[in-house]
Amino acid sequence: MIRVENLSKSFNSQVVLDDVSFCIDDGSLVVVLGPSGTGKSVLLKSILGLMSVDSGEVIFDGKSIQNATANELYEIRKQVGFVFQGTALFDSMNVAENIALPLREHTNLSSKDIRERVCHLLEVVGMEGKADLYPQSLSGGMKRLIAVARALALGPRYLFYDEPTTGLDPIMTDRVVALIKDLKKRYKNSGIVVTHDLSTAKAVGDQIYMLKKGKITKLTKIEKELYD
Amino acid sequence: MNLFSAIGDFSSFFFRSIFIPWQLKHTRYRILRQVFEVGIGSLPIILIIAAFVGLVSIVQTSYQVAGTVPRYILGMTVGRMVMIELGPILTALMVSGRCASSMAAEIGTMRVTEQIDALEIMAINPHRFLSLPRIVGTFIALPVLTVIAELDALLVSGAYAHFFLDIPFGVFNYGLTHFFYAKDFFGGLVKSLFFAIVIATAGCYFGFNVRGGAREVGRAATYAVVTASILILTLDFLIALVIFG
Numbered sequence A: 001m002i003r004v005e006n007l008s009k010s011f012n013s014q015v016v017l018d019d020v021s022f023c024i025d026d027g028s029l030v031v032v033l034g035p036s037g038t039g040k041s042v043l044l045k046s047i048l049g050l051m052s053v054d055s056g057e058v059i060f061d062g063k064s065i066q067n068a069t070a071n072e073l074y075e076i077r078k079q080v081g082f083v084f085q086g087t088a089l090f091d092s093m094n095v096a097e098n099i100a101l102p103l104r105e106h107t108n109l110s111s112k113d114i115r116e117r118v119c120h121l122l123e124v125v126g127m128e129g130k131a132d133l134y135p136q137s138l139s140g141g142m143k144r145l146i147a148v149a150r151a152l153a154l155g156p157r158y159l160f161y162d163e164p165t166t167g168l169d170p171i172m173t174d175r176v177v178a179l180i181k182d183l184k185k186r187y188k189n190s191g192i193v194v195t196h197d198l199s200t201a202k203a204v205g206d207q208i209y210m211l212k213k214g215k216i217t218k219l220t221k222i223e224k225e226l227y228d
Numbered sequence B: 001m002n003l004f005s006a007i008g009d010f011s012s013f014f015f016r017s018i019f020i021p022w023q024l025k026h027t028r029y030r031i032l033r034q035v036f037e038v039g040i041g042s043l044p045i046i047l048i049i050a051a052f053v054g055l056v057s058i059v060q061t062s063y064q065v066a067g068t069v070p071r072y073i074l075g076m077t078v079g080r081m082v083m084i085e086l087g088p089i090l091t092a093l094m095v096s097g098r099c100a101s102s103m104a105a106e107i108g109t110m111r112v113t114e115q116i117d118a119l120e121i122m123a124i125n126p127h128r129f130l131s132l133p134r135i136v137g138t139f140i141a142l143p144v145l146t147v148i149a150e151l152d153a154l155l156v157s158g159a160y161a162h163f164f165l166d167i168p169f170g171v172f173n174y175g176l177t178h179f180f181y182a183k184d185f186f187g188g189l190v191k192s193l194f195f196a197i198v199i200a201t202a203g204c205y206f207g208f209n210v211r212g213g214a215r216e217v218g219r220a221a222t223y224a225v226v227t228a229s230i231l232i233l234t235l236d237f238l239i240a241l242v243i244f245g
Helices: A040-047 A070-077 A095-106 A111-124 A140-152 A170-187 A198-204 A221-227 B003-018 B024-065 B072-112 B115-121 B126-164 B169-178 B182-208 B214-244
Strands: A002-011 A014-024 A029-033 A055-060 A080-083 A158-162 A190-195 A207-212 A215-218
Touching: A002 A040, A014 A040, A014 A055, A014 A190, A014 A207, A029 A198, A040 A158, A040 A190, A080 A140, A080 B115, A095 A111, A095 A140, A111 A140, A140 A158, A140 A170, A170 A198, A190 A198, B003 B126, B003 B182, B024 B072, B024 B126, B072 B115, B072 B126, B072 B169, B072 B182, B072 B214, B115 B126, B126 B169, B126 B182, B182 B214
Parallel strands: A014 A215, A029 A190, A029 A207, A080 A158, A158 A190
Antiparallel strands: A002 A014, A002 A055, A207 A215
């Protein structure tokens, strides 16, 4: 379980997160909805300790991110798969090497086992046969799917998605949304999806929060319908 | 940022990149790749530059001393000049122009495209993954390149002396070997070890500190080369004071 408690973050005089609190229960997918530029990505990065916060705390399975040492932070992050908005695939590596990297770094699997795991993950995201391609030769949607495969490499307990459907065509958007739902069913991960797209939010979220002007509020079922 | 805090920041970056668990099982391949990238990649340009350094050295030395001293003195003068100064410094400046900029641009691009954040999220220390192999790789490759450059320069200058200045190989070689001091050769190598550290650290430091987009990546590449070049010249003086002063 991840508890976000009274998180605040400002850039100069601009308040991006203002006393933000919420909880991600085991097995549940939380969506943080909000217009572009409201600090959703800042929230995700703050939760994982990639950005320092002004005040507040993030508790990962009872351990505070803010009080964690570098090694403890890395141990926590090993339980998290993160799909970046811009995918952040390593352009000097091909698809297979991208997915294999966390396995090579953190496991003692043989090259053969890693290759099998990579093939399996490519199959899960529907990208079989793309192992030897480089990210430059993939479309935006395909990169997004490969980024999901890489995020799944270590079998994470938590999956974080930063704008997973932004910039995709409607068909690819449906494919990514279906994949997120399928992964949740298959691996029972908890996680968080930040998006500005209400239909994506409604399709994948167990709970939906709205982030606006730094404040976060939980949307009720009636409010969700009203947004429709 | 004032000069002292900049030096502190730069040094602390170097120590953060080096004094971490190296995890050689994962890092050795990347170190090897950097040795090839810096060493083999720079070899053609180094051979060309070193050949011209040899030629210019012999021509100018001959112009200054011909007829006033025995001919073997040319071998001694060119040899010591190349080993003490020209070999290490010109090799370092060339490698700095070629490698510090490419390191800064590559790492800077990784920074702006969130690839460094991705490493952090995957619990991979970006200093171990990116800086350590580049610093160690350059540390191994640069002294080897320097020795090759010195050999190249001396061979070319010896050949020029033989064919155009009427100084037989044997005479040139007598001056070169008879006045050879290990201190000259190893002093030059010590310099190149320090130069390697500043070249790779500058490249990685400015790459890691990129904030923004393509323009900042370009600036980082420029700053890396300028900083590395200034540090190389400064260290050259300081090490010369300690070893040869």
